[in-house]
Amino acid sequence: MSEAASIYTVDKVLLVAIRDNITDTDIINLQEDLSERIVNEAARGVVIDIAALEIVDTFVGRILAQLSSISRLLAAETYIVGMRPAVAMTLVELGMDLPGSKTALSLSHALRALKAKGLA
Amino acid sequence: MTVAPTTEVSRLLREEFDSVLDAWFATQKREGVRRPDLFSDRESRRQLSDLLRAFSDALSRIDITEAVDIDADNWSELRMALSEITLVRTERGVAPWEMTAFMLALKQPVFEMLSKNLADRTDRLLAEAADFGRVVDALAMHINEYFIAERDEIIERQRAEMMELSTPVVQLWERVLTIPLIGTLDSMRAQEVMENLLNSIVEHSAEVVIVDITGVRVVDTQVAQHLLRTAAAVRLMGAEAIISGISPKIAQTMVELGVDVGEVTTRPSIRAALAEAFRRVGFQISRIEDTRV
Numbered sequence: 001m002s003e004a005a006s007i008y009t010v011d012k013v014l015l016v017a018i019r020d021n022i023t024d025t026d027i028i029n030l031q032e033d034l035s036e037r038i039v040n041e042a043a044r045g046v047v048i049d050i051a052a053l054e055i056v057d058t059f060v061g062r063i064l065a066q067l068s069s070i071s072r073l074l075a076a077e078t079y080i081v082g083m084r085p086a087v088a089m090t091l092v093e094l095g096m097d098l099p100g101s102k103t104a105l106s107l108s109h110a111l112r113a114l115k116a117k118g119l120a
Numbered sequence: 121m122t123v124a125p126t127t128e129v130s131r132l133l134r135e136e137f138d139s140v141l142d143a144w145f146a147t148q149k150r151e152g153v154r155r156p157d158l159f160s161d162r163e164s165r166r167q168l169s170d171l172l173r174a175f176s177d178a179l180s181r182i183d184i185t186e187a188v189d190i191d192a193d194n195w196s197e198l199r200m201a202l203s204e205i206t207l208v209r210t211e212r213g214v215a216p217w218e219m220t221a222f223m224l225a226l227k228q229p230v231f232e233m234l235s236k237n238l239a240d241r242t243d244r245l246l247a248e249a250a251d252f253g254r255v256v257d258a259l260a261m262h263i264n265e266y267f268i269a270e271r272d273e274i275i276e277r278q279r280a281e282m283m284e285l286s287t288p289v290v291q292l293w294e295r296v297l298t299i300p301l302i303g304t305l306d307s308m309r310a311q312e313v314m315e316n317l318l319n320s321i322v323e324h325s326a327e328v329v330i331v332d333i334t335g336v337r338v339v340d341t342q343v344a345q346h347l348l349r350t351a352a353a354v355r356l357m358g359a360e361a362i363i364s365g366i367s368p369k370i371a372q373t374m375v376e377l378g379v380d381v382g383e384v385t386t387r388p389s390i391r392a393a394l395a396e397a398f399r400r401v402g403f404q405i406s407r408i409e410d411t412r413v
Contacts, residue, residue: 081358085318088356092314097352105325105358 005030013045038074044119046071047110051082061096068101079110133176143229153221158212174201190258216267223260289320295327296397302335310346328397334365344379351384364393
């Protein structure tokens with residue numbers, strides 16, 4: 001389990017909390033951990049909380065898109081939540097507006113949406 | 121303090137002050153930049169006399185055969201006199217070109233006097249005329265710069281005011297925000313709009329934001345791009361954007377320009393957008409039957 005990102009289970013939903021100082025190796029570990037946990041726990045929902053993320057670049061942007069795509073392939077609906085305004089503006093500036101990913105304002109919003117669909 | 125070499129020009133300005141003044145005044149009259157409608161003869165003469173006095177003082181102290189730098193300290197008195205007169209004259213409605221011509225009108229009479237007094241010394245005549253011309257040109261340029269600086273200041277101030285006034289984010293209902301856009305949407309404003317909007321989304325935990333473009337005069341590809349980027353950023357934050365106020369004409373233009381709004385919701389009016397926003401956040405407006413008139 002990497003230190004820069006933790007995965008928790010909340011009501012059959014996997015919550016991924018990403019810290020600000022995440023490194024490239026951390027992210028690759030995270031991808032592995034997450035995909036295994038989704039399969040092992042038969043999770044139908046994933047929430048990636050990036051509220052702690054203050055700086056993004058194209059790498060982080062791509063990883064976020066990849067994380068959602070992997071989860072989707074494993075039949076878990078994925079929400080990216082808690083994005084800061086500056087991060088949103090940077091991603092749009094970089095042309096990475098994560099078209100395939102669902103977003104929500106906060107963890108509770110995402111959980112509510114997942115519950116409404118019977119996935120949590 | 122350095123003492124400038126005595127030149128025919130400085131002698132003229134010192135000893136024949138009144139005749140130079142008269143000649144300058146006459147030239148302005150002839151060139152139609154005196155503006156008798158704005159200034160009485162007495163007032164004009166007083167202004168000219170003040171300016172010429174400052175000029176004469178400056179010439180007695182500064183060696184103009186060297187490079188002329190009007191912005192240097194030793195020119196400050198003349199510069200101040202010039203700024204003062206420029207201010208007084210422009211406040212009454214004198215145009216920039218008239219003010220420049222006003223200054224340049226000093227050249228011809230002085231040249232004429234020089235050529236009369238130095239008729240037998242052509243080399244000195246040429247040198248003095250050139251030096252004097254340079255100074256007057258520099259002063260005229262200083263006047264122009266004064267105008268440009270003044271105008272830049274006004275533009276900058278108005279731009280800042282417009283920026284402040286033009287991007288208000290309003291909460292329409294809980295979890296519903298709107299930002300009515302008015303005027304032109306350039307890159308700078310688009311950035312301001314996006315920043316304000318995203319921060320307000322966090323502040324109000326908004327789920328739907330209505331970007332109303334009823335008041336946007338022109339929608340071209342660039343404006344459309346700004347709008348779509350704003351909508352994309354709003355989506356990344358976890359909220360939804362509705363672009364409202366798309367008139368039939370704008371809809372046609374956007375299609376002609378090949379703008380694809382993708383999955384962004386659009387509505388023709390803010391009213392329709394509000395109805396859609398209510399639907400999404402789970403509210404409903406209904407008429408109270410009993411009180412219907």
